[in-house]
Amino acid sequence: MKILIIDDEPVANYILIRLLKLINSDYEVVDYTEPEKAAANLMTIAPDLIFLDLNMPKLNGWGFLDFMATQNNQSKVVILTSSVSRVDQERAAGYGNVKECIAKPVTKERLKACIDAHV
């Protein structure tokens, strides 16, 4: 299974990769700290699940989701952000491919349950 991580903070990407590998070492994980580059390679990567941060410079999480919509890309997305507000949840509901919003930090169990639920 191919998992794409997009977060401008490298430490966050590091923590998530380590946890995913602990869950299943066979997972193919690709991470980007620059979302515009991830967007450019999205078709090529063709991930089964995307973990997306919202608060990012240049292109934020919402911009990335809009880009996916323009590309008619229906890859499943889990928003993983430092703080999940009600406003963010309501806004996220507007995107059909967003499956869940999870607040950081995430435990291994919570992450596994999420993957099991959506993949």
Place this chain on the structure above:
Amino acid sequence: MANRAACIKFYSLIVCCIVICWPGLYALADKKAYLDSLNNQLKQAAEDTNKVKLLFTIAKNYPDYDPNKGLATGQQALTLAEHLEYHNGIAAAYLAIGLNECSLPDYTKAKQHFNQALEIAAQTGNKKIAGLANKDLGIAYIGETNYPQALKYFFDALQIEQELHNRQEIFAVLEYIGIVYEGQKDFTKALKYYKMSFDSAQATGDKKANGKNLLNIGQVNQQLGRNKEAFGCYTEALKTFREQHDEGGIAAALADIGAVSLQLHDYATALKNNFEGLAIYERFSDRQNIAGVTDNIGKIYLAAATDTLGSNIPDSLTNKNASLQKAFYFLNKAKAMCKSLSYLDGMYTVSYDLSVAHEAAGNYGEALKNYKEYIALRDSIYSGENNAKISNLEIARELAIKDQQLKIKQLELRQKRNENAYFIIGIGLLLGIIFTLYRNFSTQKKLNATIGNLAAEQEKIIASRTEALQQSNKKLVDLVQFNVHNLREPITRITGLLLLKKEIGDEDFFINCLPMIDEAVTDLDNTLKDLIKTTEETGKA
């Protein structure tokens, strides 16, 4: 005693002169020429309505000149008017006939004719004829000494003439009303109406009428014993008549001056004026007035003969016997003329004067005979007066009722006027209320508009401030969210790494994760410092 008796006789004579006045001393002596001129016109007149009018004018000018001719002319006018079916002409002819009958005198027939004229006037709605008929009926009633009835007709005539604004007739009727009051011895009212007539005539510029009124006013003054005022009025009247070349008026004024001079014991002036007046009446063959003035002259000689005061007796009259003889001459002449004219009022006066003269001469038998004649005539007149008095009372009652009806009508009229006034005031008040309400409504509308504008302005301000607040709130929320995220981000890194410690070994954690925690703590510290700085700057702004 003898002196006292003479004195009493003298004053009795004066009183008699006051009480028994000669009626109709005024005459139109120059009427003959006028009538001749009208009769000449008549010869060439066609048988039409104009001829009826001409005949009427001639007939109505005959009464004090030749009433029999006047009567014949009036009948002629009536026949022609009836032939032409000229209703107004018929009515006018009746009036002319009646006026001549008054002069004969035959008041009963005269009243019948005046009433016929009045009836036609009512049928045709001719107010002019109605006014004249009422006036002429009044004249007939004066002739009968039925003063209340005369007054009734004169007031009716006055009302009609006032409606017609016929000033010529108004002052004539006012004069007749004065004559009635004078006849009733109501001298205050008589003077009032003579003066009203005088003023009215003055306004129309009719100087002859003014002269007549001056004579009337003078006569009232004379009866009130104001002889000097009376003399002034007569003198003024004489002057007016002379200016107008009115010989009838001149003769009347002269006779009146003569009469008042007698009362002032100025025998010379009295004789002079009476003889002058007599000459004028004789020139115009005015027999009734000739009889009157002749009697007056007789009275003057009698007064001079019996005067014991010796005041103002001219040399020509100092011989009392001669004066008494002259008195007999003139008084007998006057009596004969009155007899031939069947002039009862004249007979009554002259009989009394002759009685006094015979008494003065010591002819007691003749004095008694004349006094009996005087009493017989007086009783006859008084008997008539008594009958008239009864009918007068009835008429007075009718007049009182009529007066009350008039007052009721006036009250009704006043009430109607009041009702109208109240209605107008009510409408005015209503309009005032409507205006006030409209004004209040208008003011309220303006106030509402102002309030609406203010409210709109307020809403605008509130909306503007709300928007500003909302924007401000949004900014604040955004700022809080941004700061929360920035704060939580390093914390989540730390907690994430600490959670990872449970999954990985201590060595791995210390080697790989601890430096990351250290970095995260530094980032957190910097973020907090930035937040404090930003908050301080925002608070200052």
